[in-house]
Amino acid sequence: MIKKTLYFGNPAYLSLRQGQMVIKLPEVERNDSLPEHMKRRMEVTKPVEDIGVVVLDNRQITITQGLIEALLDNNCAIITCDSRSMPVGLMLPLCCNTVQxxxxxxxxxxxxxxxxxxxxxTIKAKIRNQAAVLSACTGNEAKNMLRWEDDVKSGDPDNLEGRAAAYYWKNIFAGFxxxxxFTRGRDGFPPNNLLNYGYAILRAVVARALVSSGMLPTMGIHHHNRYNAYCLADDIMEPYRPYVDELVFGLIAENDGCVPDITKEIKARLLSVPTLEVVIGGRRSPLMVAVTQTTASLYKCFSGELRRISYPER
Known part of the structure; x- marks a missing residue:
């Protein structure tokens, strides 16, 4: 079952009651003229077991320790945002597998x-998906990218990932x-901000799946920045990034070729990343479910049961 992504952009009191997340509004709680039974009616509850990602995007959100514990016990990723409403922190459970x-x-x-x-x-899958997205978005076949995919060697010593990325980013938004x-960069001009937001949600989904599969998200197969706690998540999310790129391309196209501001409506679209439809193993699947298949296959590669990671195909 696909888990829900909950976004909180307004002041709220979040607590736990009988396995349910209880959502209360501060203005209602502080209104002494309202009787308790009316306050109860204005509460919203969500089963904790159905929640996969929680995004906290307001400085006036209060969340109880009991709820945090319950969310982490149910392998939920908790994302906090900064003053610009951009994801800045990620909390994951320390233990989520019986044979960890x-x-x-x-x-x-x-x-x-x-x-x-x-x-x-991983790089072959990423380039293949980038080429498919570029073709779908621009109508032009990226045959050179497919050649680069075929030429990727063990460890990618020729950095074909970088060559493909340079071509990809030069062309994907060229029609606007x-x-x-456009130059892709974390602190670059829009639509980098939209891409950053979508990637942050994707990263949380991948890190959550890695923990659920009993692996350390810190120990990457390629990324190894000493200050990065999610190197493996950054590795495994690479072939999934083009799905976020395609979503952002669609948002710009719907806005007559202009980059939209990150409004609540745009955030809602970007928060749909876990439910994006992908094809993995010849079957259609929500992205969040597909990621769990990818991380499960990754562990089997570590244990010697498999030789290939199961990645989606665009």
Whole structure:
């Protein structure tokens, strides 16, 4: 079952009652003229077991320790946002698998040749999906990208990922006159802000799935920044990034080629990332479900049961 993504952009009191998230509005709680039974009627409850991602985007949100514990016990990712309403923090459970220590051991013992082969598979899948999205969005076949995909070697020593990315970002938004010479960068001009927001949601979904599969999201197969707590999540999300890119392209196209501001409506569209339809193993699936298949197959590669990661195909 696909889990729900809940976004809170206004002041709220969030607590736990009998396995339910209880959502209260501060203005209602502070109104002493309202009787208790009316206040109860204005409460909203959500089963904690149905929640996969929670986004907290207001400085006047109060969340109880009991609710945080229950959310983490149910493998929910909790995202906090900064003053610009951009995701800035991610909280995940420390333990979410019954054989976690065994899986940690298999992951940590993975040889360098294996990690290079897994990175090769990851980059091939990423370039293949980028090429498909570029073709779908612009109408032009990216045959050169498909050639680069075929040429990716173990560990990608020729950095074909970078070559493909340069071509991809140069062309994907080229049809929009308002977006001139787009350069992808975390702190770059729009629509980088939309991409950053979507990627943050995707990263949380992937990190959550990795923890659920009993792996350390810190220990990557390629990324290894000492200050990055989610190196493996950043590795595994690579082939899924083009789905976010296509979503952002659609938002710009709907806005007559102009980059929309990050309004509540736009955030709602970006928060739909976990429910985007993908094809994995020849079957259609919500992205969040597909990610769990990917992380499960990754562990089997670490344990020697499989030789290939299961990635989606655009």
């Amino acid at each position: 220590s065994e899986r940690f051991s298999d992951q940590l013992k993975a040889s360098l040749p294996l990690r290079k082969q897994l990175w090769q598979q 006159p308002e977006i001139n010479d």
